[in-house]
Amino acid sequence: MSKLSIFLLLVALVVAIDADGDSDVGRPCDGRCTIRDLNSPRLLCVRDRRTNTCTKLRACRLRELNCRRRDSGLTPLKESCVTRCRNIRGGSGVSGQCAKRLRTQSPHSIDSKQVRACRSRQCIDDKIAGCWKDRQGACILQTRCEANRSNCVRQSNQWIRTSQWRCRGNVQGGGARRCHSQPIIIKD
Structure with missing residues (x-):
């Protein structure tokens, strides 16, 4: 190979890497809200663990918010159980203190692995x-x-x-x- 062809190959490689690295910056966010999304009555509950604050949001609003957070270098917000927002009155965008969890399972619930193992234990000559x-x-x-x-x-x-x-x-x-x-x- 000649020096010119090696040089052109390196230039093409640098341009490809540069174009690939810039593709995330100008990329539009997925999941913009549509009329159908805004008319849907379904709301999600999003919990901020740091402050224990819950917010009611539509699914498309959560996607938009996470897109802005991603562009800013912040971690995305995650959906929480809907019952955590049960004390918050109002529609989408309303925040308040999160309610306590409803699901409190005992360590020996009927479905637990320990109980299943205990119940399947074999009986030897026990009549x-x-x-x-x-x-x-x-x-x-x-x-x-x-x-x-x-x-x-x-x-x-x-x-x-x-x-x-x-x-x-x-x-x-x-x-x-x-x-x-x-x-x-x-x-x-």
Whole structure:
């Protein structure tokens, strides 16, 4: 290759890199609001984590705002749960203090991984049914394994082993019944 062709190749490469780098600066923003967008009743809730301020916005207004923030070098705003804006009265563009979250899941919710693992645990040779009671005075005839499995989802009202006479009249698989309060005393 001649020196002239190498020089022209380098110039073309520099021009291509320069043109590629400038393409983001003058680029128009995507998602400008249309009449259809402005007539839509759907509003999004946008939360500023720093100040815990929520703003109701239309989806196209959020896209426009994020486009301006991107051009200014700021991080884009993200949509939050709509319930965070439930205390803010008014339409699009109205801001206020964010409401507290509604969803508070316990660590042992029914769908949690721990509960599923607990309930799928295998029972080995557990066929003898015993009497089990809970805090509310109910008694049930069940095996140790069945009691452990149902205790996976019963955080505050666990099945506890009790005397067999408390389950008098219960049948295994027949559900819970009120516990008997006194044992049967047979007099001669």
